[in-house]
Structures are given as structure tokens and as C-alpha cells.
Amino acid sequence: MLVKRIIPCLDVKNGRVVKGTHFQQLRDAGNPVELGKKYSEEGADELVFLDITASNEKRKTIVKLVKDVATELDIPFTVGGGINHVEDVREILLNGADKTSLNTAAIKNPELITEISARFGSQCVVIAIDAKRNYSSSKNKKFVQTLEGKCWFEVYIMGGQQPTGIDALSWANKAANLGAGEILLTSIDRDGTKKGFDIELTKAITGAINIPVIASGGAGESEHFLHVFTDAKADAALAASVFHYQNYPIPKIKQYLKEKGVNVRI
Amino acid sequence: MPLVSIIDYKVGNIFSMENALKKVGFRVEVNSESDKILQSDAVVLPGVGNFRVASQKLAPLKIVLNDYVHSGRLLLGSCLGMQLLFQNSEEGVGEGLNLIEGCVKKFNSNVKTPHMGWNNIKIENYNELLDGLSENSYFYFVHSYYPLLKNGDDVAASTIYGEKFASIVSKNNIHGCQFHPEKSGKTGLRLLENFARMTRK
Structure with a gap:
């Protein structure tokens, strides 16, 4: 049986893994090559590497770092940040990545999804959506009832800095139709808070599309993973702080999930 | 150290396959030239890509790969590389190597495609390629098509995704796996170690 995946995420800035809260107040979390190797050995099902510097002049340094991390891994490897052209994808794949993650570039140029998917396959294209709850009334948005009130989920770009007015549900649908192979869905409200995943957000997206959804933002303990798999029907769960700072071991989370009847790879 | 040639179709990521084969004790070359292929101790057809495109790229090497296989040396196809061991595929026109009898079918629409993630085998x-593996062995799959074999005896292991399909096939010296062993952690390395050991014999 296909198992639920646990995916550690390395947010990389100037060659170091960093992590913040609500995409801000970044602090150092270690060396990407060492952390990647450690998580791979601990039983991570995949590894995600997001370059959050993403400035062009440092591109070569990032590619070299991707290669160094890839060399230590024997699990699937997704790389995102600063990918704007099909050729950027090719360069990343040649250096050991299996998938690329696109965020701002895909919003600005949705055709890029189709181009990459036609050339390298849809399994290669992960669309990263950073979404934030918006409680203000707005036309043509899909409102969802939550404990905190009715809201819709707004897509943010530029590392969570810029609201777009786009509904995350319709964007996820469009991305899937254009050829995306997976959605990496991050709740800005929950990012780095360790309060648990945004179940309503995740559930809304998994119910709307027919490609795998990786839930992200807010993981703090084993129970959070259980809820996002059973209540929100996520295919995979991604986390950073819980692994970097709390030294919460992946086998512990998987053992808990297994006891609760979730299929995991142990 | 035995020499393994990875056949390059110039589409996907062969970095990880190269890396993994080195780890299990091979000298690795990425080749698409006939004489180099014939000098190899083992040949790997890697995954990723489209059947039609890959079968076109492979067409000029068909005779040499046939000669190679008839010499009795080992061939391993992974993912798309496994599908190319068969005659044809629903993914597109084009001829595979027709080394194992069967065809390649698309998953039916009641499951999410691609079948992407970790799944186990039965x-x-x-055969020796499966040494140390069991029903608790998980491998990483990414595919929308699967092989349907004519002879059940050629199915070394199966996997369930909506329906049961052949996830490892073996016929004499010809082997294939639908998953990516180079992306499947310790279990994947175990299969490649078995392949390396069989090559040295």
C-alpha cells in the first residue's frame, strides 16, 4: 500500500539552513549537507530544499550546494527557489534533484508549469502555494467555515510578503490542470508556530484536486501529523522547526502514526 | 571493479543512479556507444521520460543491446527503463526492446496518477535479486503506466495500487523494477547490491 510521507524541509539562506515564524525572524538551524544526510538516514521519505536567498548572482553557489546535498541522499529530492525558466530546471535536475518546486514564478507565468511538465514530466513539477486566511468579504472567492469564522485562503508570493488576491483553491485547480504533479501547501498563519497544520485549508485543497497534496506549516508534535493525514487527507506532511530545533526524531513520529493505524514506511 | 554502463536518453536525472551504483561497488560509465556497451559487465536502463521519446533514442542501440543480452550478462531496467524491456506501451507509439513478453498499460482513472510515493512489494x-527483501520492503515509485506480463513466471514481485501489477520482473539475465532503487533508501541499495553481486559471479 502507498504510505503517507514525512518530509523535512531545509530553508536555505546564504548556505545555511534557517527557520522563522510566519516567514519572519529567521534563525540558524545548521548545515544543509549534514542535516540532509541525517534526515535521510533517520527515515525521511523525501527531502525538500528551498533556496530563500534566490538572487541570481548566487545561483552557482546554490547549484553546487544542491549537488553536495544530493550526493548524500538516497531518497527523492525536491529543490525550489529562483527557478524561472525551463533551463533552470534542467540545471537543477542534472545536479541531483528529482523535482522542482515553483512558487512566485508560476503565479507570474503559469505557462511555465506546462512547459516544464511537457519536457520533464508532471512528477517533476511541484507547485508551492503559500496561503493565508482572509476573513474580509470578497467576490468570487470560495469561503470556508472555520472555528475562527468564515474565511477564504489567499495566495501570497515573494516569500509570503505579497498578497495576490488569488484564491488558493482556484489556483491549485488551475495548476493541476496545467500539468503540476503535486501541490506543496503552506499555511502562513501556522508557519513556525508548532500549533498544528491548518486542517481547514488542507482539507479544502485535498477535496478540490486530484493530485497529491503536501501539507506544511505548524507541525509541532506527532498528533499534528495524525490529524493532517486522517482529517485533512493530506498525502504527505512537511515540517522544519520540529525537526531542526526540537530534535524530534522522524522514527518517533512514524511509530506513533503506525500505532494509530496510518500506513507509514518504517 | 565491474563496469556498468548507464544508457543515457538525455532526458532525466541519472545523477542519483550513478551515485548509487558507485556506492555498491561498480565502476560507472554513462554510455550510448555500441562498443562501450559490449565491453560492460552490466547494463542499466534508467528511468524518467516518455516511452515514445525513449524508444526513438534507443532504436539505434537495439541490435547491440540484443547482442549484449545474448552474451548472458546482466541488464537492469528501472521505471521507464523497465517498461522499455517490453514490446509496446499505451503511453505512445514506438517499439521497446521486446526482451520480456508483455505490454505497458495505463493505470485506470479511479486512482491518482502518477502513482507517486513509497509502496511495498510481494x-x-x-531470485537472487530479491535477496534480503520482503513484504516489508518499501520502494519509491513515480509512474502512470505499468507492465502487464504474458507469463506469470517472469513476475518476481508485485505491488498493489488500485490493482496488482508487476513491480519487479526477471527473466534469466534480464531484470527490471518499476520503482527507483536509487531513490529507495537502504532497501533500494540492497537490491542494487544484489545486482552487483550477481554481476561479479
């Missing part, structure tokens, strides 16, 4: 017909 051993159907044991």
Missing part, C-alpha cells in the same frame, strides 16, 4: 517468484 515476492511472487524469488
Whole structure:
């Protein structure tokens, strides 16, 4: 049986893994090559590497770092940040990545999804959506009832800095139709808070599309993973702080999930 | 150190396959030239890409790969590389190598495609490639098509995704796996170690 995946995420800035809260107040979390190797050995099902510097002049340094991390891994490897052209994808794949993650570039140029998917396959294209709850009334948005009130989920770009007015549900649908192979869905409200995943957000997206959804933002303990798999029907769960700072071991989370009847790879 | 040639179709990521084969004790070359292929101790057809495109790229090497296989040396196809061991595929026109009898079908629409992620195997017909593997062995899959074999004896292991399909095939010196062993952690390395050991014999 296909198992639920646990995916550690390395947010990389100037060659170091960093992590913040609500995409801000970044602090150092270690060396990407060492952390990647450690998580791979601990039983991570995949590894995600997001370059959050993403400035062009440092591109070569990032590619070299991707290669160094890839060399230590024997699990699937997704790389995102600063990918704007099909050729950027090719360069990343040649250096050991299996998938690329696109965020701002895909919003600005949705055709890029189709181009990459036609050339390298849809399994290669992960669309990263950073979404934030918006409680203000707005036309043509899909409102969802939550404990905190009715809201819709707004897509943010530029590392969570810029609201777009786009509904995350319709964007996820469009991305899937254009050829995306997976959605990496991050709740800005929950990012780095360790309060648990945004179940309503995740559930809304998994119910709307027919490609795998990786839930992200807010993981703090084993129970959070259980809820996002059973209540929100996520295919995979991604986390950073819980692994970097709390030294919460992946086998512990998987053992808990297994006891609760979730299929995991142990 | 035995020499393994990875056949390059110039589409996907062969970095990880190269890396993994080195780890299990091979000298690795990425080749698409006939004489180099014929000098190899083992040949790997890697995954990723489209059947039609890959079968076109492979067409000029068909005779040499046939000669190679008839010499009795080992061939391993992974993912798309496994599908190319068969005659044809629903993914597109083009001829595979036709080394194992069967065809390649698309998953039916009641499951999410691609079948992407970690899934386990059930051993159907044991051979040395499966040494140390069991029903608890998980491998990483990414595919929308799967092989349907004519002879059940050629199915070494099966996997269930909506329906049961052949996830490892073996016929004499010809082997294939639908998953990516180079992306499947310790279990994947175990399969490649078995392949390396069989090559040295």
C-alpha cells in the first residue's frame, strides 16, 4: 500500500539552513549537507530544499550546494527557489534533484508549469502555494467555515510578503490542470508556530484536486501529523522547526502514526 | 571493479543512479556507444521520460543491446527503463526492446496518477535479486503506466495500487523494477547490491 510521507524541509539562506515564524525572524538551524544526510538516514521519505536567498548572482553557489546535498541522499529530492525558466530546471535536475518546486514564478507565468511538465514530466513539477486566511468579504472567492469564522485562503508570493488576491483553491485547480504533479501547501498563519497544520485549508485543497497534496506549516508534535493525514487527507506532511530545533526524531513520529493505524514506511 | 554502463536518453536525472551504483561497488560509465556497451559487465536502463521519446533514442542501440543480452550478462531496467524491456506501451507509439513478453498499460482513472510515493512489494517468484527483501520492503515509485506480463513466471514481485501489477520482473539475465532503487533508501541499495553481486559471479 502507498504510505503517507514525512518530509523535512531545509530553508536555505546564504548556505545555511534557517527557520522563522510566519516567514519572519529567521534563525540558524545548521548545515544543509549534514542535516540532509541525517534526515535521510533517520527515515525521511523525501527531502525538500528551498533556496530563500534566490538572487541570481548566487545561483552557482546554490547549484553546487544542491549537488553536495544530493550526493548524500538516497531518497527523492525536491529543490525550489529562483527557478524561472525551463533551463533552470534542467540545471537543477542534472545536479541531483528529482523535482522542482515553483512558487512566485508560476503565479507570474503559469505557462511555465506546462512547459516544464511537457519536457520533464508532471512528477517533476511541484507547485508551492503559500496561503493565508482572509476573513474580509470578497467576490468570487470560495469561503470556508472555520472555528475562527468564515474565511477564504489567499495566495501570497515573494516569500509570503505579497498578497495576490488569488484564491488558493482556484489556483491549485488551475495548476493541476496545467500539468503540476503535486501541490506543496503552506499555511502562513501556522508557519513556525508548532500549533498544528491548518486542517481547514488542507482539507479544502485535498477535496478540490486530484493530485497529491503536501501539507506544511505548524507541525509541532506527532498528533499534528495524525490529524493532517486522517482529517485533512493530506498525502504527505512537511515540517522544519520540529525537526531542526526540537530534535524530534522522524522514527518517533512514524511509530506513533503506525500505532494509530496510518500506513507509514518504517 | 565491474563496469556498468548507464544508457543515457538525455532526458532525466541519472545523477542519483550513478551515485548509487558507485556506492555498491561498480565502476560507472554513462554510455550510448555500441562498443562501450559490449565491453560492460552490466547494463542499466534508467528511468524518467516518455516511452515514445525513449524508444526513438534507443532504436539505434537495439541490435547491440540484443547482442549484449545474448552474451548472458546482466541488464537492469528501472521505471521507464523497465517498461522499455517490453514490446509496446499505451503511453505512445514506438517499439521497446521486446526482451520480456508483455505490454505497458495505463493505470485506470479511479486512482491518482502518477502513482507517486513509497509502496511495498510481494515476492511472487524469488531470485537472487530479491535477496534480503520482503513484504516489508518499501520502494519509491513515480509512474502512470505499468507492465502487464504474458507469463506469470517472469513476475518476481508485485505491488498493489488500485490493482496488482508487476513491480519487479526477471527473466534469466534480464531484470527490471518499476520503482527507483536509487531513490529507495537502504532497501533500494540492497537490491542494487544484489545486482552487483550477481554481476561479479
